[in-house]
Amino acid sequence: MALRIALGLAMTAVGFAVAGHRLWWLYRLARRGQPAPERIEAVRSGIGERITAQLAEVFGQRKLLKWSLPGLAHFFVFWAFVILLTVYIEAYGALFDHDFHIPLIGTWPVLGFAQDFIAVAAFCGLVAFGAIRIRTSPKRLDRGSRFYRSHLGGAWLILFMIFNVFWTMFLFRGSAINTGAFPYRTGAFVSEGAAAALAPLGEGVNGALETAGLLAHLAVMLTFLVIIAYSKHLHIFLAPLNVLFSRRPDGLGPLLPMRSNGKVIDFEDADPDEDVFGRSKVEDFTWKGLLDFATCTECGRCQSQCPAWNTGKPLNPKLVITDLRDHALAKAPYILASSDEEREKLPDEVKAEAERPLVGDEAAGGVIHPDVLWSCTTCGACVEQCPVDIEHVDHILDMRRYQVLIESSFPSEANTLLKNLENKANPWGLNAEARLDWTEGLDFEVPVVDEKVPDDVEYLFWVGCAGALEDRAKKTTRAIAELLHLAGVKFAVLGPMEGCTGDPARRIGNEFLFQMLAQQNVETLNEAFGDRPAKKIVAMCPHCFNTLSREYPQIGGDYDVVHHTQLLSQLVAEGRLTPVTPIEESITYHDPCYLGRHNKVYTPPREILANVPGMQAREMHRCRDRGFCCGAGGARMWMEERIGKRVNAERVDEALALDPDLVSTACPFCLVMLGDAIAEKKQSGDAKESLEIVDVAQLLVRSVRQQEQPAERSS
Template sequence: MLERIGLTALVLVATVAFLRRSRYLVRLLGLGAPDDRRPADWGRKLKQQLVVVLGQRKLLQWTVPGVMHWLIFWGFIVLLTTIIEAFGAIYQDGFALPLVGRFGPLGLAQDLFIAAVLAGVVMAVAIRKVQRPGRFTGSHLREADYILAAITGIMVTVAGARGAEIARGLFPYDTRWTPISRAVSGLFDGVAAGRLEAADTAFLWSHALLILGFLVYLTYSKHLHIVTAAINVLFTSERPKGALKPMHLDLENASEDDSFGAGVITELTWKQLLDSYTCTECGRCQSQCPAWATGKPLSPKLLIMDVRDHLFEVGGGLLSSTNGAAAELPPLNPGVIEDEVVWDCTTCGACVQACPVNIEHIDTIVDMRRNLVMSESRFPKEMQSALANLETSGNPWGQPATARLDWAKGTAREEPLDVPHISDAPDAEVLLWVGCAGAFDDRNRRVVYDFARLLQIAGVSFAVLGPDESCTGDPARRMGAEYIYQMLAEQNIEHLDSAGAPKIVTACPHCFNTLANEYTQFGGNYEVVHHTEMLADLLREGRLEPAAAMPKTVTYHDPCYNARHNDVWKGAREVIAAIPEARYGELHRHGHSTFCCGAGGGRMWMEERMGKKMNMERTDEALASSSDTLAVGCPYCNIMLSDGVTERHADSDMEVRDIAQILLASVDGSATEEAAG
């Protein structure tokens, strides 16, 4: 009787402690700014729960740590039954679960998962203590040790209790189904009945105390993710992956006191605060981040942890203050997170892709940039001219709109192309979106020219917006200058809509992403295709026929805004595979795992002051592949990697060429001349 009263009291105390802490955590979330996201697409939500939460798919992107986590996660799901059985056995000898409590296969599953969880713990210890991957730098390692010790204790005590129950004849399952528990019961052979009962009681009570302690402790530790991960996944953004968080701007009615973006903790949304609760500190994001990999201070993991630590630091005071406390809050930048950290991000998406619990790092980083630019006017000085050019000339190069068609003039060796404005060719099959790099950067002008030649050869009628085209606003938006982005977006949408907007094709993944995924936020809905995909289609349809052999080794650098943000990577490989005698070799980091060239997120117009330059890191990887040609599908990558190869020129004669240029050389026969020359 005393035991029952004691356990009931302990369960009540632990439950109250858990609920009190949970209530406090929920109240802290309430300090965040509103975010009206609601699960809308329930089919997609269910799939995410099945795949990401129950299937652990993102964890399994990394086989060994993924399997380790899978074993422990599923172990605890199955072993919820043994937990109930252990508590039940304290209340009543010989307790069995209703309905399934004597079902042999359940007993077997319990035995197997006890072993599986212990195997998972051994793997976790081996990873953390022997392998010691750099991704754990900055994580709370001691806390993880406590948890692993607690999990081991929970497994040992449940196995001990099952063995003792078998020895006492109280075990509910037929022991032919539970070989592990039966083996443990052998340890009690010859033990006197009184001692056996004492051992059983000790195991059951230790188990119950560990479980109750774990329940309370997890709400104070990084293991809070056990509770919040499924909720965080449920509220994962339903935006396309490459689209930034929308921002409502009403500059005409804004006052000097208005704050934009996230300047203090309460200007992050409740979802961004929930992200911080959910971080497991696994460091997968950190290990994939090109900024961290090249020696910059930005770690997406540490950034999210800093947000959480700061929330816990100031949240209690905010909740107990009556009013006005927000005005005294320390700024997020540089108080909590250094400005430099915020500016190091290329918005490549590697962190979001890697994160097993769907944390949205880029939204938080861009919200901080929005505040730094629009409220604080504090940003790297070299950004100033790019932003001013975008605002006044509609492109970051500061070139006149009248020069937007200069690419079509060709070079001394080439014929000028006759490219109509869309208003003169309303029946054109596609609108060629040239992009600012294609219009003003010499190297990329050649790419657009060659792509346009391929369209002509394939008989695809196309037109352009010419001087009516402006920058899509991608760099402005990702630099945090939302007002410039919205101005450019509105202009472009007006021109596209009045042009009747046929299918749009572009050689720039940033333009592709913005036109396809972000203009919808302003009512612009267009069918957009990246030129590598269109070229692959034209090859499949037989409208383009590679003829000249290209006996070279070729590798392809996936642009982040194609591969990671938009799952676009097949077309480029199909094009290369179609070229006679071209031998394709994959870079180590490719597809979803591609490594950023360093130019996204507006970084094209910022200095890289610390660590190794990202373009050099990627160039070195490409050079190590010993390919003759590094194929690209993005004007920024083209510039960054060409510069990288030029810098290493003494060591290599690798050429950097866009997919369109490689294909044209085979289609028009110039590859033969190149090979001969």
């Protein structure tokens, strides 16, 4: 017994010391990141929501279960880690007291059953993981595999270690039953089977096997602990922490304001020498950013949904995270060195790593290639899929911010966009007066706000730059106005007083220009609404909808904003709009990323379509939260797409597979991008001439109008 105690304690001391050393080193590294006081504050003030998130994402494995077989396998392995902690408590207790059981619950047969059951279920999970890995292994260099460039060797070692946990557990428990030291009389069905198999060996051998099984079980756990601390499987410890400190409800929707040393940057007193503008080196990320990098499991779920990666671009969200992690770890001795003298003594490879620019091409040895950075459409598919709540979009945008604000380095064609936004407050550089051109020819008057929103007006209609100035999008604007008029909704527009919300400036990384545009709009809106209790806005564009509702509160603009599909669907439900004219056509709906994934508005546009008589709607293979981007977001609308297949062409191919008569959407940018791709497909003979792209509002107005009125068609 004394030897057993001594060996058990010695192993434990060594295991914890080696793992603890590494964890302390990682903690010190994370502390070198920028502070993120808002994350701590969010946990403090929203502890209930955080607990719910832990229950759903960590304990319920919500996101992983969307991937049926691997998700279920992971679910069982995760719960084995939780439930088998009780077996380790029993094992440590048995080191000192042969007849130990956990107080209160330690002889309850349900616990004995749960321990054995979860071990068997997790073993089946291991077999499934092994099969998935064998099946994908030969393809691992293929960019179509979600394990492309993932570290699969380590994964096999982890599976082997988990297997070792199980057999040592049953050896220890089976022999303990035979020596009369097992706490459960019934329930532990696998342990009882092991006991039956070992019983013929006699009590003496079973006693020796019990000690050997116990020590082996502890040794496996301690070795496992060390392996986890030194490998990418750190996510086993870090995932709950990362979920705890993640943005709620997710890292989508609004972008975070730019912070330096934990404080939001005020551009009026910012000091480029003191303040950190975006990210120019890995230690400029906050500790939460560094935690994100260390938490990545390399599962590749993000990459499998990324429109850039799926169309042959160099951007792979998994590799962005793992490349940043590998760089942070390789540069860590330099970051942690306390003096220049200490840094001088570091090995050459560490010094070389420290000199790599964060963003740079092959010649510059950059960690992230500029083509990677500028390929992102900020569609959020990666963030939506990530099972450990990594916030890829924030990191990509923070790197863009440094490139744009400090280096003035971005795709040259975006120059025109930024100049037009700065000088004319719209991407096309048109005069403000042109913002009312879309009203020409309407058979009712559209009220224009003159300083104050009139008292009888319920909604301010935020038309947006595309809705006001882009010819195809203007048809949607007219349809919405007509529908609101028919439903008797009192609305008004800002006309020339409206300016770009700043979304494209913010997504390209020009936070300064975003602030300028946004502050101007917030001043106009606050003045227009005055002290009205209800400040209702209906936005035509999902990008405007996202910015007005979720980003303007960051700068003092609090409004009650709905997207046009939400309001129109409500008007149909209330009977204020009645679609009567049948549209006997087949249709497929494309989810705009900033309406769907970023703001979870999936149902209202579909409800509108469902209410149009005669319409036969079919879903594309990738829809709702797995919808595929049109290629316009992240200011990509104003950049050339030189690498790989065009994202809009890929999306239209997916729609064409259903052979629809109509493709519908609810965003002016999607309308333009998909419209361009359809026009090309028609030219090449790959799409029928009659195929049309329309906003759901255009369809609704066609159906609501009396049959004798001419329908306005888009081509």
